[in-house]
Amino acid sequence: MAPRSRGATGPAAERELLTAGDVARTVARMAHQVIEKTAIGSADPPVLLGIPTRGAPLAARLAERITEFSDVEIPCGSIDITLYRDDLRHRPPRPLERTQLPDTGVDGRIVVLVDDVLFSGRTVRAALDALREVGRPKAVQLAVLVDRGHRELPIRADYVGKNVPTSRHEEVAVLLAEVDDRDAVLLRAAGERGRR
Amino acid sequence: MKHLLATEGLDAATATQVLDTADGLKRTLLGREVRKLPTLRGRTVITVFYENSTRTRVSFELAGKWMSADVVNVSAGGSSVGKGESLRDTALTLSAAGADCVIIRHPASGAAHRLADWLEGTSTSVINAGDGMHEHPTQALLDAATLRERLGSLDGRRVAIVGDVLHSRVARSNVHLLTALGVEVVIVAPPTLLPAGIDAWPVTVSHELDAELPSVDAVMMLRVQAERMHGGFFPSAREYSISYGLSEGRAALLPDHAVVLHPGPMLRGMEIASSVADAPSAAITEQVRNGVHVRMAVLYHLLAGEEARE
Numbered sequence: 079m080a081p082r083s084r085g086a087t088g089p090a091a092e093r094e095l096l097t098a099g100d101v102a103r104t105v106a107r108m109a110h111q112v113i114e115k116t117a118i119g120s121a122d123p124p125v126l127l128g129i130p131t132r133g134a135p136l137a138a139r140l141a142e143r144i145t146e147f148s149d150v151e152i153p154c155g156s157i158d159i160t161l162y163r164d165d166l167r168h169r170p171p172r173p174l175e176r177t178q179l180p181d182t183g184v185d186g187r188i189v190v191l192v193d194d195v196l197f198s199g200r201t202v203r204a205a206l207d208a209l210r211e212v213g214r215p216k217a218v219q220l221a222v223l224v225d226r227g228h229r230e231l232p233i234r235a236d237y238v239g240k241n242v243p244t245s246r247h248e249e250v251a252v253l254l255a256e257v258d259d260r261d262a263v264l265l266r267a268a269g270e271r272g273r274r
Numbered sequence: 275m276k277h278l279l280a281t282e283g284l285d286a287a288t289a290t291q292v293l294d295t296a297d298g299l300k301r302t303l304l305g306r307e308v309r310k311l312p313t314l315r316g317r318t319v320i321t322v323f324y325e326n327s328t329r330t331r332v333s334f335e336l337a338g339k340w341m342s343a344d345v346v347n348v349s350a351g352g353s354s355v356g357k358g359e360s361l362r363d364t365a366l367t368l369s370a371a372g373a374d375c376v377i378i379r380h381p382a383s384g385a386a387h388r389l390a391d392w393l394e395g396t397s398t399s400v401i402n403a404g405d406g407m408h409e410h411p412t413q414a415l416l417d418a419a420t421l422r423e424r425l426g427s428l429d430g431r432r433v434a435i436v437g438d439v440l441h442s443r444v445a446r447s448n449v450h451l452l453t454a455l456g457v458e459v460v461i462v463a464p465p466t467l468l469p470a471g472i473d474a475w476p477v478t479v480s481h482e483l484d485a486e487l488p489s490v491d492a493v494m495m496l497r498v499q500a501e502r503m504h505g506g507f508f509p510s511a512r513e514y515s516i517s518y519g520l521s522e523g524r525a526a527l528l529p530d531h532a533v534v535l536h537p538g539p540m541l542r543g544m545e546i547a548s549s550v551a552d553a554p555s556a557a558i559t560e561q562v563r564n565g566v567h568v569r570m571a572v573l574y575h576l577l578a579g580e581e582a583r584e
Contacts, residue, residue: 158298161302161312162311166313167578167579171295171575171579173298174302207312211306
């Protein structure tokens, strides 16, 4: 598990960037943007794939909202990137997460990758590699709840919940009720931790 | 984890982690056209087999290749071993040549441990693919994976291991691993095929197969290892088969959900009837299939991370 999400009670140097209500509103806004950009209603609906851990429940929430606003059923799943990471050699082996592809598959569809925080962009690169192994989407888009900057690869998100300028020494923690005990986005002062 | 030499001493948490990874890998590769993961790209795995093997060697080779490692196979026949090179020199040579992992099968018990000792101070990992009558840890892991898949859980289950326990590294590895995972193990064998010191094993011992079958969740039939037998361990093959073979009639004593395992190679008609080996309750081909995923998981846990390799 990424250290940036350890527990809800942090040290004193911690700021709440988004409250539970903010998270809900942000996801709803992103849902509207996905509907608009992927022309839901007139074309094949996009396939939402969350990147575990927290991208997966986030994708499910986003799909639920889109269905609520557009009345279109959205195929939703998760894609594990552990085996495609570029830092495997520098870390102890991690347990695998779940890959669950919707029955529709991804061939010829628009795939929206969903993650909680966009940072270096390396996770997304790994996800693109993992995705290539399971099919050939018509297009791939990226939705993130928080973009904290410091990209190390030429990757940008199509849908951003909130842009947060951060220092590399800070840590952005997204808490989701499905995994943690509540919804919130926190900014913490931390050392070199939280890099991913 | 740097080496995998034995299941004795392997704790339940680590074993479960490997089984979970194997499970994940199996799910990941299921239904894929291209069974290739980039995970171990640039890693070199060398198998050294001083004993015959089909499934274990092939399974390790596929496991390495499916994870993009470079796999080199050395067989004792075609190598400098035939010129009289010692195991130690062979090991140091392979390590110096750049092996990240050496997978060894050897007729001498303890060979893998010796190898690991000699490679102390290098970054080369050692996997025991069967050493004499000692251990065969990946076989036990794949058996556990197969049982867990078929039965849903292992804790509190009862498994009978039947036959030539004396010569069986598979039995030894399974006893340690399964008991660590909460399985109750019953050993069923003629007294001549029980190892000395079996009293110290965490198992119950029985000589009556028929009495045990109705109460087990799985039965593991062992091959009678004629190549390691140089004396009269039982009167005749026929008599062994009658007392300890899993015949069709005997298999009917098993509960409906029970699983039949055999590590292979099977001697049909000796320790297991052909019809039993091919029945739906037999998980023998699943064992082979799971073997690749389990070995991928082991390679992943040994080779993927640098930090974990002290």
